[in-house]
Amino acid sequence: MDVLVENLGLYWRGVLTTLQISLYSGIGALVLGTIMAGFRVSPVPPLRAVGAGWVTAVRNTPLSVVLFMIAFGLPEIAINAPFFWFGVTGLALYTSAFVCEALRSGINSVSTGQAEAARAIGLTFGQTLGEVVLPQAFRTVVPPLGNVFIAMIKNSAIVGAVGVGGDLYSVGVQLTGSLGEAAIPVLIGVALGYLVLTIPAGLLLGYLERKVAIAR
Amino acid sequence: MSALYDVPGPRARRRTMIGTIVAAVGLLAIAVVVVQRLAAQGQFTAEKWGPLFDPTDEAMPQVWSLLIGLGLRNTLSAASLAVVASLVLGTLIAVTRLVSAPWYRWLVVGVVELLRGLPVVVLIFFAARVLPEIGVELPGAGREVNTLFYLVIGLTLYNMVIIAEIIRAGVNSLPRGQAEAASAIGLTRWQGLRLILLPQAFRTMLPALISQLVVILKDTALGFIISYPELLRESQIIVQTTKNPLQMYFVVAVIFILINYSLGKLAEYVERRLSRARKVPAAAAPPDLVEAGRANAGN
Numbered sequence: 314m315d316v317l318v319e320n321l322g323l324y325w326r327g328v329l330t331t332l333q334i335s336l337y338s339g340i341g342a343l344v345l346g347t348i349m350a351g352f353r354v355s356p357v358p359p360l361r362a363v364g365a366g367w368v369t370a371v372r373n374t375p376l377s378v379v380l381f382m383i384a385f386g387l388p389e390i391a392i393n394a395p396f397f398w399f400g401v402t403g404l405a406l407y408t409s410a411f412v413c414e415a416l417r418s419g420i421n422s423v424s425t426g427q428a429e430a431a432r433a434i435g436l437t438f439g440q441t442l443g444e445v446v447l448p449q450a451f452r453t454v455v456p457p458l459g460n461v462f463i464a465m466i467k468n469s470a471i472v473g474a475v476g477v478g479g480d481l482y483s484v485g486v487q488l489t490g491s492l493g494e495a496a497i498p499v500l501i502g503v504a505l506g507y508l509v510l511t512i513p514a515g516l517l518l519g520y521l522e523r524k525v526a527i528a529r
Numbered sequence: 530m531s532a533l534y535d536v537p538g539p540r541a542r543r544r545t546m547i548g549t550i551v552a553a554v555g556l557l558a559i560a561v562v563v564v565q566r567l568a569a570q571g572q573f574t575a576e577k578w579g580p581l582f583d584p585t586d587e588a589m590p591q592v593w594s595l596l597i598g599l600g601l602r603n604t605l606s607a608a609s610l611a612v613v614a615s616l617v618l619g620t621l622i623a624v625t626r627l628v629s630a631p632w633y634r635w636l637v638v639g640v641v642e643l644l645r646g647l648p649v650v651v652l653i654f655f656a657a658r659v660l661p662e663i664g665v666e667l668p669g670a671g672r673e674v675n676t677l678f679y680l681v682i683g684l685t686l687y688n689m690v691i692i693a694e695i696i697r698a699g700v701n702s703l704p705r706g707q708a709e710a711a712s713a714i715g716l717t718r719w720q721g722l723r724l725i726l727l728p729q730a731f732r733t734m735l736p737a738l739i740s741q742l743v744v745i746l747k748d749t750a751l752g753f754i755i756s757y758p759e760l761l762r763e764s765q766i767i768v769q770t771t772k773n774p775l776q777m778y779f780v781v782a783v784i785f786i787l788i789n790y791s792l793g794k795l796a797e798y799v800e801r802r803l804s805r806a807r808k809v810p811a812a813a814a815p816p817d818l819v820e821a822g823r824a825n826a827g828n
Contacts, residue, residue: 374782485655
């Protein structure tokens, strides 16, 4: 167990790097996913096709393949960036497909009657969306969206495995590999690191779910 | 029609038409820029694509035999072993959690939460590091079989608890009367589960279970971290000689998309068939099982 205490600093930096990857990717995924969800519910057929194609392609590709394409493919067409940003981009692109689906199912879960009633009493499109549809969609979206982001924190380990150093996973590889520590105590440290991130996130999500739950 | 729009009138139809044209032109422009960029960087040359699609290229037969004959075969065998193991152990965990007395249920819940909170790649990596250290190795088996063994263990550890949760949700979604009737005719809790509840739960949750297969298949592409010769790892090795990473990983992605898309369609088909066949009121079953399965994945 000494390995845990001695390398506390290394673990701590690992947690921070994992958080950093997750934060940047999360913002990117939220922006791109919202745009794609907008495409998918828009009345314009080509945009709908782009949204649907994006979701189908990305959701069915393993994250490791997405990351390989970006990290080893983009330099081929003279797009160069630090590996960290390749990793963040890959994770953001991948997660955006799941964000898009969560948002879309939320919008679709609002029954047609709600929007019809809003239009019937004379609300404009903006009012219908802002006052009636989105507040209801938001409640349905919280649980799946939260799960997507928790899964994203875990997926950041794959970003580490593809070659972005310094995150929690890479700390585990480094300690058991080049530093030659026994695997079991190192594993306990890495596991604790991830649980410190995912369990509070899960509890927060549970709290939010209860808070926005629809009382019927 | 979604909740957002009314049936379009003449003006809305005209606007949609204009939007369609603008969007199509914009998308076309983006496509042209991308293609130009790729062409300018020499990504459409025979040198890059030849090893994959040119029958006169002497490398092609070897590339495909490594990709499909070795890589895809290994991917599929790892995935199917992990699926079978996860289903068996997942069912066991679900049953244990459902019939267990409170004093040891917290243990099952703890294990489930622990494994669910860890990235699957961490589980695979440490299966390959910890198991040999404590002497768990297949005796007499080569390195390749042992990495397969570790990959399957890593995948199973994660997916069995997800499957256990899917099955538990299925049992809990059944009408209470089912369990009550089972105990009324004198079945024990375990008999009731085995004969009455589990068969129904499997049926309701079949679409979610199939969706989980997609997740397992995708996760086998993590075998490269322990050098298991699956599809991605093989393509990684081939790229070292053919020097065409963009094309190679594109083809690998397409292979995964084709397989997973078909599995996804199968899940939707099964869900449609089940919802038509079921006479139980819709309220008894969670509305969107396929989506539920995918949402818990997020990967």
